[in-house]
Amino acid sequence: MDTNPYLNEKEKQILSSVKIGIAGAGGLGSNSAMHLIRSGIINLKIIDFDIVAPSNLNRQFFFKSQIGQPKVHALKNNLLAINPDAHIEIYQQKVTSENVTSLFADCELVIEAFDIAECKNMLIHSLLPLKKIIIAASGLAGWGKSNLLKVTQVGKFLYLIGDGLTEVGHQTNNAPASPRVGIVAAMQANTAIAILLKQEV
Amino acid sequence: MTIIFNGVAQTLTKNLTLEQFLKSEQITGQVIVEYNDEVLPSTHDFQLITLQDGDQINIFRIVTGG
Numbered sequence: 001m002d003t004n005p006y007l008n009e010k011e012k013q014i015l016s017s018v019k020i021g022i023a024g025a026g027g028l029g030s031n032s033a034m035h036l037i038r039s040g041i042i043n044l045k046i047i048d049f050d051i052v053a054p055s056n057l058n059r060q061f062f063f064k065s066q067i068g069q070p071k072v073h074a075l076k077n078n079l080l081a082i083n084p085d086a087h088i089e090i091y092q093q094k095v096t097s098e099n100v101t102s103l104f105a106d107c108e109l110v111i112e113a114f115d116i117a118e119c120k121n122m123l124i125h126s127l128l129p130l131k132k133i134i135i136a137a138s139g140l141a142g143w144g145k146s147n148l149l150k151v152t153q154v155g156k157f158l159y160l161i162g163d164g165l166t167e168v169g170h171q172t173n174n175a176p177a178s179p180r181v182g183i184v185a186a187m188q189a190n191t192a193i194a195i196l197l198k199q200e201v
Numbered sequence: 202m203t204i205i206f207n208g209v210a211q212t213l214t215k216n217l218t219l220e221q222f223l224k225s226e227q228i229t230g231q232v233i234v235e236y237n238d239e240v241l242p243s244t245h246d247f248q249l250i251t252l253q254d255g256d257q258i259n260i261f262r263i264v265t266g267g
Binding site: 024026027028029113114115116117118120121124125128129136137138139140141152154155156157158160162164165166167168169176181 | 230231233242259
């Protein structure tokens with residue numbers, strides 16, 4: 001099924017032939033996957049160990065009825081509700097420094113969508129030697145300051161998105177919230193599509 | 202010797218390794234180090250890089266949240 005009738009034949013062909021890996025199915029991963037599927041991406045590989053919790057509904061692309069389900073299963077169902085013809089490969093497991101390169105070996109491009117800084121850094125440094133495009137996020141907590149969220153190309157293969165500063169914590173002014181996490185997730189998807197269609201990032 | 206650190210020119214009065222320089226700038230924790238347009242692997246020994254005139258160093262902080 002065509003989810004994006006605004007693409008020309010060449011763009012359609014490019015976006016439907018690529019496989020994008022998504023490391024983490026939380027606020028970043030679930031929302032960027034939604035944008036990618038709506039944009040015309042058909043092949044996704046999504047990896048996450050977690051289950052949907054009530055506290056996820058403030059920003060993640062899940063519904064109350066899905067609480068308790070593995071995130072990858074719930075997300076696959078939600079993405080198939082947008083495009084029933086999409087190929088969504090899911091793995092409910094932890095991504096580690098031991099398995100990360102083999103898990104994403106068949107993906108042309110990887111969206112880093114983890115929560116913890118150490119995990120983000122591990123994924124980036126593990127995948128960079130493979131010369132794959134990595135689109136990672138850093139700095140998205142709180143409200144406001146939308147204009148501080150930006151895309152920075154680092155080296156040849158890494159794109160970092162966020163403000164690079166605001167760390168998620170437990171105080172109300174640095175909690176993860178739907179608008180700011182959603183902006184960064186949309187920017188990750190937007191950057192991925194622009195790179196694939198050879199447009200300005 | 203002049204280097205560019207995070208986009209700003211900085212004059213160094215003595216020879217420093219990248220490790221010494223990052224220490225002097227109090228760079229710790231989860232960071233990406235871009236050195237002359239290349240991301241350095243985290244396993245790279247920064248003591249083995251002696252800074253040269255014109256070197257460009259950019260530091261990107263990786264913080265929790267997602």
